[in-house]
Amino acid sequence: xxxxxxxxxxxxxxxxxxxxxxxxxxxxxxxxxxxxIEIWNTTDWGKLMVIDGAIMLTSRDNFLxxxxxxxxxxxxxxxxxxxxxxxxxxxxxxxxVLKHKEVENAVQVDIxxxxxxxxxxxFPELCESNHDPRAELLFDDxxxxxxxxxxxxxxxxxxxxxxxxxxAEGLFNEAFYASCARALRSGGIxxxxxxxxxxxxxLIKAMRHHMAVAGFAHSRTLTFPQPCYPTGWWSCTxxxxxxxxxxxxxxxxxSKTFSTRYYNVETHxxxxxxxxxMRELGD
Ligand code: SAM
Numbered sequence: 001x002x003x004x005x006x007x008x009x010x011x012x013x014x015x016x017x018x019x020x021x022x023x024x025x026x027x028x029x030x031x032x033x034x035x036x037i038e039i040w041n042t043t044d045w046g047k048l049m050v051i052d053g054a055i056m057l058t059s060r061d062n063f064l065x066x067x068x069x070x071x072x073x074x075x076x077x078x079x080x081x082x083x084x085x086x087x088x089x090x091x092x093x094x095x096x097v098l099k100h101k102e103v104e105n106a107v108q109v110d111i112x113x114x115x116x117x118x119x120x121x122x123f124p125e126l127c128e129s130n131h132d133p134r135a136e137l138l139f140d141d142x143x144x145x146x147x148x149x150x151x152x153x154x155x156x157x158x159x160x161x162x163x164x165x166x167x168a169e170g171l172f173n174e175a176f177y178a179s180c181a182r183a184l185r186s187g188g189i190x191x192x193x194x195x196x197x198x199x200x201x202x203l204i205k206a207m208r209h210h211m212a213v214a215g216f217a218h219s220r221t222l223t224f225p226q227p228c229y230p231t232g233w234w235s236c237t238x239x240x241x242x243x244x245x246x247x248x249x250x251x252x253x254x255s256k257t258f259s260t261r262y263y264n265v266e267t268h269x270x271x272x273x274x275x276x277x278m279r280e281l282g283d
Contacts (some may be wrong), residue, residue, distance in 0.1 A: 004025055005022050005023060005024055005043055005126075006022075007020045007022050007023065007267065008020060008021050008022065008040050008042075008148060009160070009229075010053060010055050010230075012137075012199070012230040012231075013121050014199055014230075015196075015198070015199040015230060015231060016018075017230065018267050019055065019228060019229070019230065021040070021042045021043075021044075021045050021058065022042060022043045022044065023041060023042050023048070024040060024041045024042070024043060025041055025147065026040050027039045027040065027041050027042070027122065028039075028049070028118065028121070028122070029116050030117075030118065031138075032113075032115075033164070034112045034115035034167050035052045035112060035166065035167070036047065036050050036051070036053075037050070037112075037114055037115060037117060037118050038050040038051075039121075039122045040068075041240075042058065043277075044059040044060070044157075045058040045059065045228075046058055046059020047075050047122045047123060049061050049090065049115075049118065049119070049122070049123070049137070051146075051162060054162065054163060054264075055174075055229065056063070057090055057092070057228065058164075058228050059123065059125075059253070060125075062092050062126070062228075063092075063171055063260075063261045063262055064224060064225055064227075064234075064262050065092075065176065065193075065226050065229075065234065065262050066092035066126075066247060067096055067129045067251075067262050067263040067273065068087075068222065068236060069093045069096070069158055069160050069191065069236055070093050070096035070097045070099075070100075070158065070173050070263070071096060071260065071263040072222055072236070072238070072248065072263075072268050073129065073156055073158065073189050073190070073191040073236075073255070074100050074103070074139065074156065074233070075089075075237055075248045075249045075252055075268065076189060076240075076245065076247075076248045077165045077187070077188070077189050078187060079100060079102060079155070080102060080103055081104045081105070081155055082103075082104060082105050082154050082155050082181070083097050083103055083105070083106040083154070083155065083156045083157075083158065084106075084107050084108075084109065084145075084146075084149070084154050084158070084254050085097065085107070085108040085109065085158045085160055086110075086142030086145070086146065086158070086159045086161060086171065087108060087110055087111075087155065087159060087160045087161035087162065087168065087171070088108050088158065089112055089113075089115030089116045090115060090116070090119040090123060090125075091119055091120075091127045091129070091130055091137075092118060092123070092127045093108075093110070093139075093158060093160045093260070094106060094129060094130070094135060095129040096260075097158070098129040098132050098134060098135060098189070099215075099258040099260075100258075101257070103132050103134060104134060104210075105136065106134055106135055106136070107136045107138060108135070108136070108138065109138045109139075109140050109142045109144075109173035110137075110138075110139060110142075110143065111139070111140065111141050111164050111167050112139070116130075116137065116139075120193055130166055130255065131269060134269075138153075140157070140249075142168045143160070143162050143176055145170060146176065146179035146180055146183055147179045148178075149183045150183070151182050151183065152182075152183070152184070152185045152186070153183060153185070154183045154184055154188060155181065155184070155185055155187075155188050156184075156188065156191070157180045157188075157189075157190045157191070158191050158192075159171055159190070160190070160192060160193060160195065160218045161187075161192070161193065162214045163195065164203070168211075170191075171192070172203075172206075172207055172210070173220065174213050174214050177190070177210050177211050177214035177216065177239070178214040178215065179225045180215050181216060181241060182215070184241050185208040186241060186244050187240070187241065188221075188239055188240070188241050189210070189239065189240045189241075190216065190238070190239045190240075191236050191239075192207065192237055192239075193234070193235075194235045194236055194237040195229075195234070195237070195275055196229065196230050196231040196233055196237070197233060197234075197235045197275070198231045198233055198280055199230060199231055200235075201277075201278065204237060204281065205280070205281060207237055208221070208237060208239070208281060208282075211239040215241065216239035216241060217240060217241060217242055218239070218245045218276070219238060219239040219281060220237070220242050220245040220272070220283050221235050221236070221237045221278065221281055222235060222236050222237075222238065223234075223235045223271055223275070223278075224262070224267070224270035224271050247270070248268060248272075253265045270276050
C-alpha cells in the first residue's frame with residue numbers, strides 16, 4: 001500500500017489514452033468459456049473487476065454507472081413492471097432496478113455465470129438483491145434470449161454489456177434491436193450502455209440509426225461521469241417504441257422512497273442536456 005505499489009493500466013488504442021489504478025495485487029482470476037475475468041485489489045478504489053483486459057467496475061465508482069443505467073429509464077417509463085437486463089452479470093444494475101417497488105419482475109440474462117460468481121465473492125454489496133423474489137438470474141446468450149421472448153411482454157430492456165467486441169458484438173446491431181422492439185409493449189423503452197461520447201460518437205450514431213430502422217420512434221443519449229471507463233465520461237442511449245424521450249416522471253423521482261448516491265432529479269436533467277458537439281445526434 002505504498003507509492004511503490006504496482007499499477008494496473010488499461011490502454012485505449014482508439015483514443016491514445018489510458019486509465020490506471022494503483023493495486024496491491026491480483027486477488028483472483030478465472031478463464032470462463034467466454035472471457036478472462038480478473039479481480040484486483042486497489043489502494044484507493046476498493047476492488048477492481050477486469051474482463052479480457054477491459055475495466056468493468058471498481059467498488060468506489062460503480063454506483064455512477066449502475067444508477068444511471070437503471071433510474072433514468074425507469075423514471076421515464078410510465079409504469080415499468082417487467083424488466084429484462086441483458087448482461088449486467090455483476091448484478092449492480094439489478095440491485096438498482098429492484099429499488100423500484102412497481103417493478104414486479106426483473107430477469108437478468110448474462111452469458112457468463114462466472115461474472116456473477118466473482119461478483120458474489122468480491123462485490124457482495126452489488127448482489128444483495130439477487131434473492132429478491134422478483135429477481136430471476138439466467139445464464140444464457142442475451143441475443144438468443146431476446147430473439148425467443150414472447151412479443152409485447154416487457155416494459156424495459158436494459159443492455160448492460162461489455163464493449164461491442166466478442167460475445168457482446170451482436171448486441172449493437174439492427175437484428176438485436178428488432179428483437180427488443182418486438183419484445184417491448186407499447187411505450188416500452190430500451191436502454192443500452194453506449195460507450196464514451198468523446199471517442200465513440202460514430203458508434204452512438206450507428207446504434208441510433210439501427211434502433212430507428214428496427215422500429216424505435218425516438219432515441220436519446222444521456223451522459224454521465226464514469227472515472228474507470230475510457231475518457232472518464234460515459235453514456236447510455238434510450239430508445240422508445242412510441243412516445244417522447246425528452247422528459248421523465250420528475251415528481252416520482254423527487255419523492256423516490258429509496259436512496260441513491262448519484263441519481264436525483266437534477267442529475268437526471270443534467271444527463272439530458274446536449275453538449276454542442278453531440279447535436280449531430282439530433283437530440
Ligand atoms: N458496463 C460494463 C462496461 O461497460 O464495462 C460492463 C459490465 S457487465 C460485467 C458486462 C456483462 O456483459 C459481462 O458480464 C458479460 O458476460 C456480458 N455479456 C457480454 N455479451 C453478452 C451476451 N451476448 N449476452 C449476455 N451477456 C453478455
